[in-house]
Amino acid sequence: xxxxxxxxxxxxxxxxxxxxxxxxxxxxxxxxxxxxxxxxxxxxxxxxxxxxxxxxxxxxxxxxxxxxxxxxxxxxxxxxxxxxxxxxxxxxxxxxxxxxxxxxxxxxxxxxxxxxxxxxxxxxxxxxxxxxxxxxxxxxxxxxxxxxxxxxxxxxxxxxxxxxxxxxxxxxxxxxxxxxxxxxxxxxxxxxxxxxxxxxxxxxxxxxxxxxxxxxxxxxxxxxxxxxxxxxxxxxxxxxxxxxxxxxxxxxxxxxxxxxxxxxxxxxxxxxxxxxxxxxxxxxxxxxxxxxxxxxxxxxxxxxxxxxxxxxxxxxxxxxxxxxxxxxxxxxxxxxxxxxxxxxxxxxxxxxxxxxxxxxxxxxxxxxxxxxxxxxxxxxxxxxxxxxxxxxxxxxxxxxxxxxxxxxxxxxxxxxxxxxxxxxxxxxxxxxxxxxxxxxxxxxxxxxxxxxxxxxxxxxxxxxxxxxxxxxxxxxxxxxxxxxxxxxxxxxxxxxxxxxx
Numbered sequence: 001x002x003x004x005x006x007x008x009x010x011x012x013x014x015x016x017x018x019x020x021x022x023x024x025x026x027x028x029x030x031x032x033x034x035x036x037x038x039x040x041x042x043x044x045x046x047x048x049x050x051x052x053x054x055x056x057x058x059x060x061x062x063x064x065x066x067x068x069x070x071x072x073x074x075x076x077x078x079x080x081x082x083x084x085x086x087x088x089x090x091x092x093x094x095x096x097x098x099x100x101x102x103x104x105x106x107x108x109x110x111x112x113x114x115x116x117x118x119x120x121x122x123x124x125x126x127x128x129x130x131x132x133x134x135x136x137x138x139x140x141x142x143x144x145x146x147x148x149x150x151x152x153x154x155x156x157x158x159x160x161x162x163x164x165x166x167x168x169x170x171x172x173x174x175x176x177x178x179x180x181x182x183x184x185x186x187x188x189x190x191x192x193x194x195x196x197x198x199x200x201x202x203x204x205x206x207x208x209x210x211x212x213x214x215x216x217x218x219x220x221x222x223x224x225x226x227x228x229x230x231x232x233x234x235x236x237x238x239x240x241x242x243x244x245x246x247x248x249x250x251x252x253x254x255x256x257x258x259x260x261x262x263x264x265x266x267x268x269x270x271x272x273x274x275x276x277x278x279x280x281x282x283x284x285x286x287x288x289x290x291x292x293x294x295x296x297x298x299x300x301x302x303x304x305x306x307x308x309x310x311x312x313x314x315x316x317x318x319x320x321x322x323x324x325x326x327x328x329x330x331x332x333x334x335x336x337x338x339x340x341x342x343x344x345x346x347x348x349x350x351x352x353x354x355x356x357x358x359x360x361x362x363x364x365x366x367x368x369x370x371x372x373x374x375x376x377x378x379x380x381x382x383x384x385x386x387x388x389x390x391x392x393x394x395x396x397x398x399x400x401x402x403x404x405x406x407x408x409x410x411x412x413x414x415x416x417x418x419x420x421x422x423x424x425x426x427x428x429x430x431x432x433x434x435x436x437x438x439x440x441x442x443x444x445x446x447x448x449x450x451x452x453x454x455x456x457x458x459x460x461x462x463x464x465x466x467x468x469x470x471x472x473x474x475x476x477x478x479x480x481x482x483x484x485x486x487x488x489x490x491x492x493x494x495x496x497x498x499x500x501x
Contacts, residue, residue, distance in 0.1 A: 036387070044097030045076040048330055052077050052273030059107070064087050067103040068110070068132030071277035072129050073200065073293070078275070081132055103135040104163055111138055113160045114300065121156040123149045124304035125174055128165070129296030129314045133198070137165040138296055138314075140344050140351065142173050144304075172343030174303055176185070176211040176241075176324055183285030183322060185223050186216030188296050190325030194338040196254035196270060197358065200365035204254045205246040207360055208325030210236035210337055211307075213243025228252075233364045237307045241340040242360035243325075256335075256368045258327050261288045268327075271357045271368050272334030274313045279497040280336055282315075282354075284323025287346045292317035301353050303341060312353040318346035328354045333370055358369050370424050 011321055046054060048071055051389045055069035058080055067081030080093045081103040082136030110130050114137060117128050125144040140158060157165045183190050184443035191322050199205045206229065212219075218227035227248060233245035247254070256268040260283060274280070279293045296314035303309065317328070319339055328337035337354030342351015360366060 011142070015384065030130055033375070040179065041093070041094045041097070043075075043077045043099045046097065046277040047332065048073065048275065048334075051275040051278060054096065054098065055080065056273060057276060058093060059099060061092065062089060064106055064108060067106050068130060068297075069098075069133055069275065070132045071275040071294075073277055073279055079132075079142075080310075080486055082134055088165075091415060105135050105248065105479070110137055111162070111298070112300070113164050114450040116160060117153075117165070118300060118308075120159075121153045122308065123153060124159070124302050125149070125302040126153060127174060127299055127314070127351070129299030129312070134501035135215055135340060136163065139165055140170045141168040142170055144173050145169075148361050158379075159337060162437070170343055170351060171348065172345070173323075174301055174343050175409045176209070176303055176307075176341040183211075184325075185225070185307075186219040186220060188376060189215045189321045191219075191324045192286065192339065193327050195258075195335050195368060196225045196256055197361070197368055199232070199244065199246060200255075201252055203246055204252045205232065205244055205366060206254070206387050207357070207364075207366070208245060208337055209340055209355065210234050210241040210243045210245050213245070213326050215281055219245055235363065237309055240311055240340055240363070241309050241355045241364065244360075244364040244366055258283050258329055258461065266331075266369055267333050268329060268335050269333035270335065271361055272336060273358055274336050274354075274356060278330070280315060280317060280328050280330060282317045282323070282328050282339060282352070283320060284319055284339060286322030290318050290346060295351075301341065309340060311359060311458065312340055315352050315354065316349070317352050318344065318349055323360045330355075330423040364396045419480065435499065 010055045032320050051069075051071040057076055059066045059069070060080070062080075065083050065086060067083045069078055069080045071077075072079055080098045081101050082089055082093060083103060083106045085102070093100045107130070114128060114130070115141065117137070121139075123141075123145060125142040126140065126149075128139040130136075131138045131263050140152060141153060145153070150429045153167055157167050183192050189212060194205070194209075195209040196206045208219075213231045214236045217231050219229050220227050221230070229245035229247050232244045232246045235241070236243075257265045258268060259265050266281075274297060276294050276297060279291065280294060281289065281291045283289055283428075292315050294313055294315050298310075299312040299314040300308065300310045301312060313328070315328070315334070319326075319342055323339050324341070326339045327335065328339065334358045335363055336358065337356055341355045342350055342352035357368075447494055
């Protein structure tokens with residue numbers, strides 16, 4: 001079944017263009033530049049989407065001296081934890097535009113402590129994640145953990161040494177958030193569609209939760225409806241909670257958007273790393289739109305029945321059964337996560353865990369829309385740029401001239417305010433300097449996304465969107481037809497990726 005577009009009004013959130021500081025290019029090469037009497041560099045303001053990329057770049061340079069990072073949303077600054085007293089290291093961090101914070105525990109030490117918890121305190125109803133704001137591991141025990149289990153966890157935490165980990169009770173029960181109902185249906189379960197993607201072979205598909213993918217092979221967009229997609233890859237427990245579903249109709253056209261449920265859409269520019277302190281938004285088929293912030297990274301959750309999932313993002317965003325697989329994203333279009341599970345609900349609140357989208361995409365060999373493949377220099381911080389692209393009302397420009405304004409796009413071809421693919425799309429496998437035909441494609445170029453008639457571009461797949469069912473992709477992907485640093489010629493992308501109600 002081919003999904004056709006139902007025009008939506010594009011929503012533009014405050015928060016800047018989707019991102020990136022162009023920090024990679026200026027990161028640490030001039031570590032001694034401010035020596036010799038020059039004034040000490042001051043922290044830069046960065047948007048939330050840029051924070052994770054900047055932190056990753058700095059972490060790769062600091063090695064054992066890196067103690068984690070978090071985003072100060074009030075000051076719009078990235079804070080880098082530094083272990084030890086090394087003026088050169090601190091200067092490097094400052095010159096990268098970040099704030100230095102001296103701490104006791106390195107990231108490596110905290111990861112080792114997490115392995116100890118995994119070996120000695122693997123108890124159903126528990127979770128742990130790294131909280132860089134306290135420079136500790138936060139350990140949670142839900143209501144199902146017995147006194148004996150609590151004592152075992154507490155003993156293990158104490159064995160790690162002082163100021164390494166802390167433990168507390170949390171309300172509710174940790175569980176995957178899948179249930180019978182509506183939205184996308186498979187095997188009696190209801191889940192939520194996450195992000196539309198283009199698979200490694202150029203076919204249309206979508207990401208959802210892995211525990212949904214292992215529950216059923218075929219998924220429909222209406223209760224008791226005909227399947228529209230088949231699970232091609234699913235991982236649950238161990239290395240993550242993600243699944244790739246391939247649309248059964250290869251002509252299905254998808255767009256990288258999220259329907260917020262009120263007739264508005266958010267264009268998804270590219271996958272992005274999460275940062276603690278970052279403000280995020282979740283969409284789910286049960287509870288609709290909810291927001292909050294990232295509270296921990298590299299979380300391990302024990303859902304019971306031997307289902308232990310590693311590498312998740314922890315948040316204070318609420319969720320309920322049926323929201324599983326739904327998208328976690330930023331206001332400026334960064335794809336952050338897929339809803340995995342948690343405790344509590346949207347009445348009392350609670351903790352919710354998400355599968356990082358970047359990890360899922362890498363594992364299944366897919367990409368958001370026509371972007372995220374990256375490429376040459378122009379793809380550094382793909383989909384994330386600064387002022388020039390923002391002037392075109394979208395994704396911002398890429399890191400170099402070849403990707404200038406990439407992703408801003410023009411007006412959607414059907415009158416809906418579309419965005420182009422994103423900086424990643426303009427450079428998808430193409431690199432920079434206007435390499436139009438290698439990756440994003442130009443008028444049907446086969447080497448990548450192709451033209452607007454294929455390659456993850458197309459119309460809304462929401463036969464029942466008005467009834468709250470899944471709209472499986474929509475819109476035309478900007479073709480990323482870059483010239484020499486000027487605005488791309490990609491058609492704007494419109495449509496929706498409805499996650500239902």
